[in-house]
Amino acid sequence: MLRCASVLMCLLHVLHTVLGAAISPKPIIINGTYINPELGKYHARLRTLARSCLEIRDKHGVTQDGMYILSTASGTYYQAFCDMSSAGGGWTLVASVHENNIRGKCTSGDRWSSQQGNDQHRPEGDGSWASTHTFGTAEGSTSDDYKNPGYYDISAQDVSVWHIPNDEQLSNWTSSAVLRYHTESGFLRDTGNLYHLFKKFPVRFGAGRCGSDVGAVSPVVFDTGDKDSTADLYGPSAGGEFESGFVTFRVFDSDRAAMAMCSGVRPTQCSPQHYCIGGGGYFPTSDQCGDFTALDRSHTHTGASRRLTESAVLLFYR
Amino acid sequence: MLRCASVLMCLLHVLHTVLGAAISPKPIIINGTYINPELGKYHARLRTLARSCLEIRDKHGVTQDGMYILSTASGTYYQAFCDMSSAGGGWTLVASVHENNIRGKCTSGDRWSSQQGNDQHRPEGDGSWASTHTFGTAEGSTSDDYKNPGYYDISAQDVSVWHIPNDEQLSNWTSSAVLRYHTESGFLRDTGNLYHLFKKFPVRFGAGRCGSDVGAVSPVVFDTGDKDSTADLYGPSAGGEFESGFVTFRVFDSDRAAMAMCSGVRPTQCSPQHYCIGGGGYFPTSDQCGDFTALDRSHTHTGASRRLTESAVLLFYR
Amino acid sequence: MLRCASVLMCLLHVLHTVLGAAISPKPIIINGTYINPELGKYHARLRTLARSCLEIRDKHGVTQDGMYILSTASGTYYQAFCDMSSAGGGWTLVASVHENNIRGKCTSGDRWSSQQGNDQHRPEGDGSWASTHTFGTAEGSTSDDYKNPGYYDISAQDVSVWHIPNDEQLSNWTSSAVLRYHTESGFLRDTGNLYHLFKKFPVRFGAGRCGSDVGAVSPVVFDTGDKDSTADLYGPSAGGEFESGFVTFRVFDSDRAAMAMCSGVRPTQCSPQHYCIGGGGYFPTSDQCGDFTALDRSHTHTGASRRLTESAVLLFYR
Structure with missing residues (x-):
């Protein structure tokens, strides 16, 4: 009864x-x-339906990594991967930058730069860094570009970045990671997230100059790897062009070409195309156009290691 | 107890x-x-799960704009934006036509014409107007092409059309609209929706002739703008080629090239490429191939205004 | 009370x-x-939420065809079509190969070979056969390529294959099928599914030789059509190059170009490009690159019939 x-x-x-x-x-x-x-x-x-993995951790006491259901402010529901382990957890995977063809220069699949070729009439390229256009899935984020509604919807203070070998399955991400780090500076507090940051600091050819017009920079805490191993992932010559232990958003090269993100480093010289990714739709040196810009360079001298160029870059918010 | x-x-x-x-x-x-x-x-x-926003309004008494969950006849669930305010509400957003590159002629992103270049062997182009292929999201519909299952599943009588500036977020759509109107004629009653209308009246090069083979035309009631402001959105020369205050589906130019939709107007001459959008995959004048056909023309004379060419066209059913 | x-x-x-x-x-x-x-x-x-349609049949006693909700091991939810009728039911639709442009050779839409052109530097092409990248929807699977998480997640023993005319709606699939068959050999038991099979037997140019390096072959039981009608679907000359009544996965031609699937047949000669589909990203004879390789050949002699080339190939697991 x-x-x-x-x-x-x-x-x-x-x-x-x-x-x-x-x-x-x-x-x-x-x-x-x-x-x-x-x-x-x-x-x-x-x-545990919530706006972010951080809310799921804080309001519902969840501590297990995995897929969860989230909602945007407007009431769009989507599934996202939550990292509840690293540095206290509460991290939402919102995007990945995957290079499907390092030799293709702004061709199909280059959603984080341009899929329309190098074109001076499209200085922002496809504009994905500052749009609500979404694509891909969490489970496929090491095999294709990924961007979910959390990228523009979640209010975040910090980012976490994972470099995971292409085509690695979700259950192996942590163990196979080439590089993992996060920020603790709260550098996103002003803008709220990368979507708003890139609205304020457009990834657009000609919108600024090398050195003086950096969008944001923050020191990082390493979870896999360290300053030296990060520097080693980029080419032997590139080492003198940046300082390791940071993450930088929106930079320009000496030709005023725009790049979105320098993972693990901050530029000290004006050739960021060798270690910064994503970009506008126009590079005066046309073979730099593409999601991974000029990171390859035949993997010699200024080129990054294959471990880096054959890994996807996963972006988390907290 | x-x-x-x-x-x-x-x-x-x-x-x-x-x-x-x-x-x-x-x-x-x-x-x-x-x-x-x-x-x-x-x-x-x-x-309030239902087949359309109209059902949600009628059966569940909902009057709030926003995202709702819908089902197709076959039981596919999807999320859609409902406009419950305009002219009594009950409007389901089913598609958007977004021009990602006005200079790209049937290139990547031209899902409503062809992504395979201008090609006489593909007279229907990608065929999106008459297929069950879907893409995009409601929240991203001003930043990329959008088509949800409602486009082919919902039984509708009328359409509502919103021209919203590219990259505008959902919460600002109504206030930022360049043009909004709807039909009250019930012109879709015969075919049921645009999917079936375009099955009957294919958007295919050579399938008909200018003037005699229009798929459907209906007068419209303006919600933002009026006949004059609509005419002004198209170029100064184009004004003499159409009558404002209508919406027209499936027309041909004098070369027998097919276009899907003339928003806010009906052609009175045979150069609809200056004010009609979407299309088959072949235009004898090749620089007209693309989601926004020849609306640009450097924004002079026959070209439409930037306010129009830099806005997405959102399609609702009721 | x-x-x-x-x-x-x-x-x-x-x-x-x-x-x-x-x-x-x-x-x-x-x-x-x-x-x-x-x-x-x-x-x-x-x-009836489950990992596969087979589980839905076995654990929940469901016998009705239609859309159901499935979950991957990692907890990603997705909708899939279940065939609960054919040969005992329990079949999950996991993918479709749709040729959007038979004349386009490794162009946009060729997700099962390459969308980047014929390229010797990309011997695996887009790699879709062995990745967790997903695309499309069940209801749109006859109008566009389709691949859901079940493709890599479900543990299967057999496949069922349906050739359905392009753009046919779900409710008409069975009645309009050009060819339907399934295996009963349990040939997938070793690898678990096609994702793992193609990890083991890559669809990569140069990874093997004609004849000696077939990934898997199984006899089939026909549900629509038979050995003769299957042979007739391929061109008159092709008939001497294969044996009908089988399905074959991962083969090479005499140039060492790789193809993923020979539907309804097994090669006995070394020109599988006339009757096998999907492929790596490089074909020494470049006009063979594409989802439907060289099945067209102007529909003469070695070319397959239009009934075949204008149908999508739907793949089910059980």
């Missing part, structure tokens, strides 16, 4: 029973009735 | 309590248990 | 009542309250 003090208490009894059973890992048979454990897992994930 | 007259009454008590609490805007603590308000909003949206 | 022997029994009463009402086809009014039938259908579909 179920007796409850009130409708609300009765409801809570029922909900606790449902959800308690639901997150159990094995099938449950109650009086001959099968309770679907997959549905239980779904309800457990849905129960 | 919860006592109910029957299982059904008890269930209704419980559901009312859950859903009543769920749509409350602030967190709810009951006997120390936190009820997630985001989950509540989700349940409120899910509760 | 609701009285239950325990919380669990009470819960089951409530759930049975909710779900029982939910799957009813017509609106239900209980004491003046409207219960949404679309929401009921959604709950009925959600109730």
Whole structure:
């Protein structure tokens, strides 16, 4: 006999029973009735519906890495990967930059620069850094470009960045990472996230000059690798052109070509095309146009290592 | 103590309590248990699951603009934006035509004409107007082409069309609109929706002739702008080639090239490439191939204004 | 008055009542309250949440074809079409190969070979056969390439293959099929699914030789058509180059170009480009590069019939 003090208490009894059973890992048979454990897992994930992984950690006490369901301010629902382990957790994967063809210069698949060729009439290229256009999936983010609604919707203070070998499956990401780091400076507090940062500091050819017009820079704390191993990932000659231990957003080269992100470093010279990625749609030196700009250079001298150029760059917010 | 007259009454008590609490805007603590308000909003949206925004308005009495969950006849679930305000509401956003590169002629991103170049062997181009192929998201529909399952699934009588500046966020659409209008003629009643209309009247080079083979035309009621402001959006010379205050679907130019939609106007001459959009995959004058055909023309004489060419065209059904 | 022997029994009463009402086809009014039938259908579909259509059949006893909700091991939710009718049912649609431009050779839309042109520096092409990159939708799978998370996530033993005319709507697939067959050999048992099979046997130029390096071959049981009608679908000359009544995965031609799948047949000669589809990104004979390789050849002699080249190839797992 179920007796409850009130409708609300009765409801809570029922909900606790449902959800308690639901997150159990094995099938449950109650009086001959099968309770679907997959549905239980779904309800457990849905129960923590929030605007970000940080909210899921803070409001719902979740500490397990994995896929969760999030909502934008406008009420668009989407699935995202939450890193609940690194540096306290609460990190939402919002994007990845994947180079599908290092020899293709602003061709199909170069969504973070331009898929329309090098073109001086399109100085912002495809504009993905500052748009609400989304693409890809979390589970496919090491095999293709990825951008979810969290990129423009979540209010964040810091970023975490993972370099994961191309085509690596989600369950192996942490163990196979080439480089992982995060910021603790709260450098995104002013703008709120990268979408707004790049609205303010456009990734557009000619919008600024090398040195004087950097969008944002922050020191980083390494989770996999360190300053030296990061420098080694870029080419032997490139080492003298940057300082390791930072992440930098929106820079220009000496030709006024714009790049979106220098992962793990901050430029001290004016040839960021050898270690910065993403970009506008026009590079006066046309073979630099592309998601991974001129990181390849046949993997010699100024070129980055294959470990770096054959890894996707995953972006998290917190 | 919860006592109910029957299982059904008890269930209704419980559901009312859950859903009543769920749509409350602030967190709810009951006997120390936190009820997630985001989950509540989700349940409120899910509760009105239907085939179209019109059904949500009519059957569930919803009057708030926003994202809702819809289902196709086959049971595919998707999220769509509902305009519940304009002219009585009940409008489902099903598609947007976004020009990512006005200088690119049937290149990548020209999903509403052809992404394979101007090609006489592909007279229908990519065929998006009459296929079940979908792409994009509602929140990204001013930054990229958009087409959801509602485009082919919903039974509609009328359309509403919004011209919204590129990259504008959903919350600003109405206030920033360049042009908005809707039909009240029920011109879609015969075919059911644009998917079926374009099956009957293909957007295919050579399938008809200027003047005699128009797919459909309807007068419109303006919600933002009027006949004159609409004519002004197209170039000064184009004004003599159409009558403002209509929307037209599937027309041909004098070369027998096909275009899908003339927004706000109906052609009276045979050069619709200056004010009609979408198209087949072949234009004898090759620089007209593209989602926005020849609307640019350097923004002079026959060219449309930048306000028009730099806005996405959002299509709603009711 | 609701009285239950325990919380669990009470819960089951409530759930049975909710779900029982939910799957009813017509609106239900209980004491003046409207219960949404679309929401009921959604709950009925959600109730069978599982890793594959086979699980839905086996664990939940479902026998109706249609769209269902599935989950990957990592907890990504997606919608898939289940064929619950053919040969006992339990088949999950995981992919389709759609040729959007038979004349385009490794151009935009050739996701199962390469969208970057014929390129000896990209011997695996876009790599879709062995990646977690997904695209398209079930309802759009006859109008565009399709690949869902089930392709890499589901543990399968057999495949079913349907050739469905381009742009055919889901409700007509079975009746309009050009060719349908399935395997019963359990040939996928070793690798688990095609994703893992192609990891082991890469679709890469130069990775093997004609004849000696076939990835997998299995006899098939025909559901629509037979050995002769299958042979007829390929060109009159091609008939002498294969044996009908099989499905083959990963083959090479005499130039060492790689192809992913020979549908309905197994090669006995070394010109599989006339009847095998999908491929790496490099073909020494460049006009063979593309999702449908050289199946067209102007539809003469070695060319396949238009019925075949204008149909999408749908891939199911069980």
